[in-house]
Amino acid sequence: MAKRAIFEEVGTSERKAVATGGIDAARKGDRLAVRLWLGILFALVVVMIAVGGMTRLTDSGLSITEWRPVTGAIPPLSQADWEAEFELYRQIPEYQLQNRGMTMAEFKVIYWWEWGHRQLGRFIGLVWAVGFLGLLLTKRIPPGWTGRLLGLGALGGLQGAIGWWMVASGLTGTMLDVASYRLATHLGLAFVILGLIAWFMLSMARPASDLLQARRLSETRFMTWGAVLVGAVLFQIIWGALVAGIDAGRNYIDWPLMAGGLTPPGMWEMAPWWRNLFENDGTVQFFHRLWGYVLFALVIWAAMAARRSPNRKTKIAFTAVAHMTFLQILLGIVTVMYSSPWYLAIVHQFGAVVLLVLAIRARHRAKYPLAQSVRTA
Known part of the structure; x- marks a missing residue:
């Protein structure tokens, strides 16, 4: 056997590697x-x-x-x-x-x-x-x-x-x-x-050890943005359910106006006033449209902010949310203008699934950044 240095560890490194790998x-x-x-x-x-x-x-x-x-x-x-x-x-x-x-x-x-x-x-x-x-x-x-x-x-x-x-x-x-x-x-x-x-x-x-290490590099600012986007998308989905619940998507089929005006006629005609938010088809559709514009602004703002992230894949994740939000708004407009036929309504609903998952992925990327090489940074 070859001689070992006096301070050399004997037979530990190989056994540790095997055990840990197992x-x-x-x-x-x-x-x-x-x-x-x-x-x-x-x-x-x-x-x-x-x-x-x-x-x-x-x-x-x-x-x-x-x-x-x-x-x-x-x-x-x-x-x-x-x-x-x-x-x-x-x-x-x-x-x-x-x-x-x-x-x-x-x-x-x-x-x-x-x-x-x-x-x-x-x-x-x-x-x-x-x-x-x-x-x-x-x-x-x-x-x-x-x-x-x-x-x-x-x-x-x-x-x-x-x-x-x-x-x-x-x-x-x-x-x-x-x-x-x-x-x-x-x-x-x-x-x-x-x-x-x-x-x-x-x-x-990803392995638990990878997540633990990535957590130390998490970007709090973009985690917050991710949470805001997830919440905003969920709110829009819930409001969309109110639209579906009273068939509000099949009325007021012009865009960007509603029955020729900025707001629908009789928007607050029900008493008490809060019933309009759930039962008035014009009011419900108006706020669904309005929140869509707010959501789009939030998404663009978040995507622009994410460009400052040192992690390329985090930037891509937030950009994907922006692209999908734009597509989802287009789907919503087309669905309304055709009086919500079932095939367009289902595609629009599936778009909501994709958008929510992309927003969740963006927040996950911010909380657990993926490892990247210096070349792709």
């Missing part, structure tokens, strides 16, 4: 498994948002008048079952005041949309439960993540309850649709869940 490899595998599961949930929630949008656009949301979390998964299997479901629908205001004379064939169309929406919700809950329990029992959830992943399931359960709270608002009185503020709550929570999944996936894409 631990990192194991953790990397755990994070990949969680990320794949979250990716499936993310895709399902995006589909759920689209199906929910179609359910609203086809006026199908009130076709099932009972909330049966377990037995409701079984659709009508006989003509007698269909008659019973149709009879329940005939008792609510939407049928009596709007759809009187509807045929069984027409009822089946709206029934299947709502049944599919609820069934997809059950399937998402099943995917979460099987994935979470599987990862938990095999001890593949990284340290510190159990509570956060459990919280996703709790929010999913809450979303189901809010869904029924929303539907219940349209079953009595003279309501022809669900209450718009309940619809906004339901859609808003869906986007919150989607945003959390996106944030978790971004974090799971």
Whole structure:
């Protein structure tokens, strides 16, 4: 054997490298498994948002008048079952005041949309439960993540309850649709869940040690900007749900004016005044437009500020938000000017998904800057 220097460490460096590499490899595998599961949930929630949008656009949301979390998964299997479901629908205001004379064939169309929406919700809950329990029992959830992943399931359960709270608002009185503020709550929570999944996936894409090191280089100013943009986008999405809830997007189809004026006629005609913010189609659409302009200004300002970041990928992330915001505004204008046909409305809604995820990514980049070479700085 070759002689060693008197102060040379003996046999430690190689063993440490092997041990550390083994631990990192194991953790990397755990994070990949969680990320794949979250990716499936993310895709399902995006589909759920689209199906929910179609359910609203086809006026199908009130076709099932009972909330049966377990037995409701079984659709009508006989003509007698269909008659019973149709009879329940005939008792609510939407049928009596709007759809009187509807045929069984027409009822089946709206029934299947709502049944599919609820069934997809059950399937998402099943995917979460099987994935979470599987990862938990095999001890593949990284340290510190159990509570956060459990919280996703709790929010999913809450979303189901809010869904029924929303539907219940349209079953009595003279309501022809669900209450718009309940619809906004339901859609808003869906986007919150989607945003959390996106944030978790971004974090799971990198080793914990990498995130810890990157956190020391976080840019507080741009983290704040990122938070502002995420909040502003969510607010616009919720206001968009109010627009959808009262079909406000199908009136006042001129732009940039509304019925030839800067503001719609009768903007504050309801009493008390605050009802106009939820029930007056002109007022609701006006503020949705107005906040779109405010959001665009905020996004441009944030993108200009982010140009001072020393991290190239952080700059790119904020610039991407600006580009998507511009595209989303164009989609909104076209959707309104064509009186919100379902295909444009769904594309506009999907644009909101992309915009929110990009805003979340921008904040994540600011909080955990990606490593870069001197050449790309």
